[in-house]
Amino acid sequence: MEIVRIENLFFQYRGGFSLKNINLSVKKGEFFGIIGPNGSGKTTLLKILVGIFRPQKGTVQLLGRIPWETSRKEMAKIVTLVSQDFFPSYDFSVKEIVEMGRLPHLSLLSGTSRKDEEIVLKSLELTGTLKFVDRNFWTLSSGERRKVVLSKAIVQDTEILLIDELTAHLDYNNVSLVGNVLKRLKESGKTIISVFHDINVASALCDRIGVMKNGEMIKTGAPPEVVTEEVLRNTFETEFVVLEHPVTGRPLAFLK
Template identity: 75%
Template sequence: MCELKAVKVENLYFRYRTGFSLENIEFSVEEGEFFGIIGPNGSGKTTLLKILSGLLKPQKGTVLLFGKVPWEVSRKEMAKTVTLVSQDFFPSYDFTVKEIVEMGRLPHQRLLNGASKRDEEIVLKSLELTDTLKFSSRTFWTLSAGERRKVVLSKAIAQDTKILLVDELTAHLDYSNVSLVGNVMRKLKESGKTIVAVFHDINVASLLCDRLAVMKNGRIIKIGAPTEVLDEGVLRSVFETEFVVLTHPVTKKPLAFLK
């Protein structure tokens, strides 16, 4: 019997009216795996995440999340399976941090029942995990870009889905918060969560991910462990510039630097 994959994508084709397209996208992600996607700007990384979340529907191909087709399941049901941690979170009202994180519990609540004691416990735990409890009473738009990014992650953690889709999580974060968020993501993986994340920083992706997919011009160029993917030739071809790849002295993961 074939084991059910957390994510399975076959022969995916998607095209915007502007002309950009994703073509021949195929990959799968195991349950509990941390799968990273890297590539230059405009290569289709964020578009792919939006398709996996069900926000966009491809013209062709198969997308399955634990055997479910995202756009054939109710939004509330899908919200119990997958959440998208996006850069494009712009609440129209200036909610407090705690109110934002509480929104993550909505898919688990019955109409008119309101939040339970367990919901409250999960919200507080999510705030503590991301070090955002200390400003939980502040309003969202009074925070820095990095602080807002951690709040959006807290909301996703509170949603408690099997799969987290993460878009440029460490953007706008200083080194201390990159380390904090990296440790949070490791804990989520250890708890059994499946993570598919887009990275701008190649080295953060290398340190966190089990496998990486490299994208360029709407296509996946290579998939493999960081040691297989972060090759000077592959990086030169994809990013069109010269790199030097070294080995991290502690983790033994590859690190890429501009030559």
């Protein structure tokens, strides 16, 4: 079942960079990764999918809905964007931050219920941040804050999760933890579209990978079709060596 469809997408910032000729279909339950050089339009594409930006041309549908023609509350039940750049205005506690993810499911007059609280605590346990439940968000390290933001997305309970470089600059233990959480979400039926800084993390986690350069999606395919020396050289304009992982058989890329 197709859950995300993009056709002939064109988007241009005022007097600047543009996305063009983007065509993409993502199936329900698929883990789709996006890689590419800095400034190639990866984050912009996620912001269009969540409805922050509206393209000048083309079609974008998530579960048959057009993001900028659907109410914010309704879209918040369908899709959430998980970004490493999450800066709350006030120094909320970790629990308060994660509880914000339940807002689309609450009425104007209702507060969080016992069930909501259980969902919040379970999500914190899943991301290894339950021990921080009463800490102020800004007292945590950047890696710990990212895991809390992932917990917030989990409790929002959307069909689609958009992830923007959540594993960038994390240590190996936290990359593994976040990767395992994303795998469990996929196994539960969630659809994930994630931008990756690290080619090898994308290769390890994704069903398919899309490669972006200069505002275009220049190639999509399974990791062995995309993580090749030729594709990476043409994309990043530098030489790579690609080997096979001795356990998983997935491709691993190294600078030559």
